[in-house]
Amino acid sequence: MRIRPATRRTTGSVAALAVAGLLAATAAAAAPAAAAPTGGDGKGSHRVEYFPDPGGAGKTVEVPATAPRKSGRSTGASLSAAEAALDGAVGRQQVTGSTDDRLDVVIIGDGYTADQQADFHADATAKWADITAVEPYRSYRDLFNVWTVDAVSNESGISGDPGADIVKDTALSSYFWCGDIERLVCADIDKVASYAAEAPAADLVVVIANSTKYGGAGYSGLQDEGYPFGGVSTLSSDNAKSSMIAVHEIGHSVGLLDDEYTYPSYGTWTGGETDGPNSTTYSPAQLAEKRAKWYRWLGESDPTGSTVGTYEGSAYYPLGIYRPTSTSLMRELSSTEFNLPGREAMIAGFYRAGNVLSSTLDTSAAITHGKRIRVTLADLGSTDDQGHGSGPAAGLARTDLRWYVDGVEKVSARGRTAVTPASLGVRADGRGHRVTAESVDRTDAIRDPAVRALATDTLTWTVEAAGHR
Ligand SMILES: [Zn+2]
Structure with missing residues (x-):
């Protein structure tokens, strides 16, 4: 089942303006319209989110759509016939129903040689287990199909691990130090798409980079650029903390959730009410009066440890816009729970795509x-x-x-x-x-x-x- 494109206009424009380096006042004035990031020309760049600290908040940045020449197939070596026969093989990690009735997740490995494909399958199993340990994925895991696609790399490991000067020849050209940011793992999205196309359907794509080093990223808005899936998450294979990056990113893709973290420089949100199910400009009394957003959850004690209310600061703006709880995994990865409104939004997303x-x-x-x-x-x-x-x-x-x-x-x-x-x-x-x-x-x-x-x-x-x- 196809996940419909996210129309997170508010955050889209925020990201675009963040790249342009504009200030909050103009962002608010310009908010409603922008859909595509302006940092590049659509195909030329992508908006990605990364988490510099495994327990902290995220950041968004524009990165090139293709990997720089120093990453990727540096040796120019081609696969042997035996290796090529493995390349693109599809595995059924978890198939619980027809693709029409399920959310289809495609997991692709990068930096795994022909001899390491069994490692990739074990890593894919472990990552999916990490993701589905978190509610509401846990309760609804059978609404997902999980496919693996084998990508055979010439070299083991990915570029930028451990140091920025390390270059590896890999199938998806993924690399740490994307945009000179150590923990940001980018990949060549066209290559990712070509492997993902081997699976019967792809609503969400997860790229597992063969590495012990903490890092990852979330690409969003890809459907608007013509890709058949909305989001791609990258994460390192052998670093448990990186799993939460995918848990968070699927929150955007499936739950259409806003980020609940803020940038101090953004100041005060002065635009109108936003689309995100977990951000509001309203006070609790206004939420109740308008029967809006999460008014049904106000006052409930929440799995994140606080009481549902309105906490100032959300969708990048520290002032003038509110989130449902003090913290949640949409605010910082040290929290391992969605809040109650976030959970409900995720379940809604599961059922939009799954039967x-x-x-x-x-x-x-x-x-x-x-x-x-x-x-x-x-x-x-x-x-x-x-x-x-x-x-x-x-x-x-x-x-x-x-x-x-x-x-x-x-x-x-x-x-x-x-x-x-x-x-x-x-x-x-x-x-x-x-x-x-x-x-x-x-x-x-x-x-x-x-x-x-x-x-x-x-x-x-x-x-x-x-x-x-
Ligand atoms: Zn995010």
Whole structure:
């Protein structure tokens, strides 16, 4: 399923103006329109976010779309026939459903030689485990498919590790010291896209650089530039702290969340209310009065350790705009939790791209009275059995399945994954009755009815008039 392009106009313009070196007052005045970063000419550069300190806040910067010549295939060596045969091979790390019903994550390694592809697969498994240890990924991990694509590099490791002068010949030309920033790992996005295209679908792309050195980056807005995916996260393979970079970046891509950190030089936000689900110009009283943003969560104690309210400073501006909690992983990577509004936004994003309910029985053709209808639910309840849980605590998801005949629930069929129209009491009166299966996620982590609607999936079949076969 395709994730729709993010329209984070506010932060997009902020990033653009940050590059232009303009000040806050003009940023606010110009805020609503800008979509593409202005630091380059679209194809020529990308906006990336990086985290100079593994526990700290991020920064955004414009970087070249292609790696500088000193990175990448410096030796000019080409792959042997045996190596080339491995290059581009697709692995099924976790396939839980059709690409139409799932968010498809593609993991690609860089700096792994032909002999190191098994290491890459182990690293991909470990990184995905790190990411899905964090809620709400943990509870909803079965809404994802995870694919790996093998990229065979001529040399092991990537450029800029350990020092800026180190040059490696790798498949994706990834490198530390991008833009002279040690912890910023850039890659050649066209090369990344060509490998990602080997997988059946790509909503999100994660590049794992074969390195023990802390670093990574998040590319956003790529769909606006014509790429088939919205975001690319880079991170080093053998540094546990780098995993949180991907957790944060997917927060932007899937949850459409703003950064909650600030730059002191930006001063006071003077624009109007913003799009981001985790930034507001309103006071708590205004949020409640307008029934806006996270008003349903005000006063709740939050997994990040504070109480949901309005805390000044968000979306890069230290003043005049507010975030829901004192800290969260959208503010600094020392926090390992989304706040409650962030969680709800993430779950909304999961359900924009993923469907819990599916069936192999075509809904466009009428079915007979005795036809067995089988449905499948994504296995959101079993996350605790997968080794990532913290004891017996259940996950967040609370999927229930109900059946309706002509819009009236057949209560006795609740939870059944196989029924027939006859078993639901559909009468053979030739009236073309409708049978509907409905799954609803009744999780406490959703409070907005619009998000609950996203978390509701239905399938409807029409029953043939009696006497037809
Ligand atoms: Zn960010």
